[in-house]
Amino acid sequence: MREVAVVGVGMHKWGELWETSIRDMFVMAARNAMNDAGVDNIDSMYIGCMSGGLFAAQEHLASMLADYLGVLPAAAARVETACASAGLAVRMGWMEVASGISDIVLVGGVEKMTDITGDEATFALSTAADTEYEGYSGVTFPGLYAMMANAHMAKYGTTLEQLSQVSVKNHANGALNPEAQYPFPVSLETVMNSTKVAEPLRLLHCSPITDGAAAVILCPVELAKTKFKDHPLVVITGSGHATDTIALHSRADFTTIKAAEVAAKKAYAMAGVGPADIDFAEVHDCFTIAEIMVTEAIGFFEPGQGGPACERGETARDGSKPINTSGGLKSKGHPVGATGAAQIIEITRQLRGEAGKRQLKNPRRGLAQNMGGSGGSSLVHILEVR
Template identity: 85%
Template sequence: MREVAIIGVGLHNWGELWDDSLRDMFVTAATNAINDSGVDHIDSMYIGCMSGGLFAAQEHLASLCADYLGATPIPATRVESACASGGVAMRMGWMEVASGLSDIVLVSGVEKMTDITGDEATFALSTAADTEYEGYQGVTFPGLYAMMARAHMAKYGTTIEQLSQVSVKNHANGALNPHAQYPFAVTLETVMNSTPVADPLRLLHCSPITDGAAAVILAPVELAKTKYKNHPMVVIKGSGHATDTIALHSRDDFTVIKAAEIAGKKAYEMAGKKPEDIDMAEVHDCFSIAEVMATEALGFFEPGQGGPAALRGDTALDGSMPINTSGGLKSKGHPVGATGVAQVIELTSQLRGDAGKRQLKDPKVGLAQNMGGSGGSSVVHILEKR
């Protein structure tokens, strides 16, 4: 297998974008990534998107995106794994370059979520759960994560204050990110008194509904070394991917995200890294409890210690293990299919030293963890500055 480098990154602004269509957002992000990399062509492309059909009444994104980018007739593939669609698209693109099948591959993620009502968006997102045996019972995604939170609290004594601090920290980071949808700080009190959504989770423990797109350009390290030298080189050192039962209730333990744990182990093994080698991580904080459980699953903290670590400030920008320097899904926004790609962009920006006001001091290794549904799929990538 060939080593793969990230040679270009590009975003379309995130938010409630009434004037921007799915295709336009994709093309903007893709064009930005192409320009950032300096490539003059791409060989193949992947598009991570959870539900173009339900959100924007548009399927067949392979053709649509290749067409509007002006890239036909190259092969294009739309990848779906619910909220992990972007992360899995990353893995597909990485595989294609690593295998030697293509040299220059564009990996993108896009989701257009605000063309429909909130109720319709809630329904579209709910299809990431077991429609017949979870959705039919009236569950929502906040509800599923709330049940994990309740179990975590019962088993480990995790507190609502600890969960709330995750949101406070992510908003503090997002306030420094010009691309964030909600770039403002919030207080612990505001989070804890926000509107109840699914006990014990409140509105400010939940990620928002967002329009957005993200794209990266991948190339083999050997080619990047000689031809694409715009930026310090960032290499994909490890990739791990795992699944779990679609229904939360089918799992033995509701306090562990097993798919994230296994995907993490595989990525660490491939990269030859351990949790203590990681300088920063972008994890899938669709709900604040998810960040706590992800940091435990990935070995940054012992089981049950994710909450106390967040409250102590260990995961803050100046902490020992900075988590979600971008602001995370909570503050940066969560256009579901784009999230996994945007996580990789944040790590790349940090490794390049391009992260502006939220720049960490000389990070070397970063980890991105993206997750689908209630943890039915998860994908982890480890990036290193070369």
């Protein structure tokens, strides 16, 4: 198996992009990634998109995007595992390069979420749950994570303040990210008094509805060493992917994300490292409780300690385990099918020393955790700079 390098990254300013179509958003991000790598063509591409059909009434995206990107007749596929779709695209591209089938593979994701009403978007997102046995009850995604939050609070004493601190921290990070949808700080008071969405979660505990795309160029490390020497060499050293029941009610424990735990174990084993060896991470904070639960699941903190750790500042940029320096899904935005690729972009930029005002001091190894649904799927990637 060949080692795989990240040689190009690109996205664009995320937000409510009323004037930009799904195809244009993707091409903007993809061309930025290709320019960053210095390539004009690719062998193949994998695009994560949760629901081109429900959000944009457009299926068969892979061919359309390959066409508008100007890379026909390159192989192209859309992949889907709800909000972890782009994480899956990264893994598929990594496998294709590692196996020796292709050399230059573009992986990324795109979601156009504002062409439909907020209600319709709520419904489209809810299809990532079990439509017949969860969705039919009238549950929403905030509702599913709210039920996890209530269970976590009851079991571990996690507090509303801790759930809110995650949002405060991520907005503080996102304020330094020019590509973030909401690049401004928020106060604890503002978060705690924001509109109720699904108790105990309020609006500012929830990631927003976002239009956006992100893309990454992968190639074999040996090729990167000879042809792509403009940036420090960033290598994917671990990739893990796991599933769990789609329905939250089918799980033995609502206070942990088993799929993230298993995916992280696989990625750690492949990279030959453990949680202590990771300098920083981008995790899937679709709701602030998710960040708390994931930092526990990937072994950064003991079960129940994710909230207190955030409250103590351990997950801030100057803490021992910086989490979501990009602003996370909360501040940067969450175009569901693109998020996993944007996480790889932030890890790469930090490792390269290109993260601008939010740059960490000489990080060597970062982890990206992307999640589908209420934890029905998760992907974990570990990246190192050499």
